Amino acid sequence: MKKLIIINGPNLNLLGKREPNIYGSLSFTEFLDQIQSKYPSATIQHFQSNIEGELIDKLQEVGFSYDGIILNAAAYTHTSIGIGDAVKAIETPVVEVHISNTFGREEFRHQSYVSPNAKGIILGFGLQSYELAIQSFL
Numbered sequence: 413m414k415k416l417i418i419i420n421g422p423n424l425n426l427l428g429k430r431e432p433n434i435y436g437s438l439s440f441t442e443f444l445d446q447i448q449s450k451y452p453s454a455t456i457q458h459f460q461s462n463i464e465g466e467l468i469d470k471l472q473e474v475g476f477s478y479d480g481i482i483l484n485a486a487a488y489t490h491t492s493i494g495i496g497d498a499v500k501a502i503e504t505p506v507v508e509v510h511i512s513n514t515f516g517r518e519e520f521r522h523q524s525y526v527s528p529n530a531k532g533i534i535l536g537f538g539l540q541s542y543e544l545a546i547q548s549f550l
């Protein structure tokens with residue numbers, strides 16, 4: 413049984429309500445239910461926080477024992493050296509995920525502090541980006 417966790421950063425608790433033209437209209441809980449039943453060979457946990465330090469705490473907590481981390485650090489992707497350092501410090505591979513194609517959006521979204529130390533990056537496929545990341549670990 414693979415132990416995976418999806419870590420979501422700020423404002424991703426609003427999925428389904430937030431800018432549905434960009435992020436879709438499904439809530440993350442609904443999506444997670446679907447995905448958990450689709451991949452019974454993995455335990456897929458979920459953690460979301462709007463607080464940078466809590467995301468770092470979670471990366472440290474799971475980063476030496478889990479098989480894979482799927483990280484959408486949301487806006488902190490583009491600003492947080494602390495999250496970038498945490499991804500570098502831990503042993504569990506991290507796949508960076510974004511719902512939208514950040515390279516087709518504003519210039520400030522083209523920078524990522526996560527990417528240099530990520531195992532891989534999946535972006536632009538809507539919520540399916542998370543599913544592709546899960547598949548990469550199975």
Ligand code: DQA
Pocket residue numbers: 422423424484485486487488489509510511512513514521
């Ligand atoms: C995002 C892209 C980020 O630029 C943005 O700040 C988010 C969501 C995405 O999944 O597309 O909050 O990470």
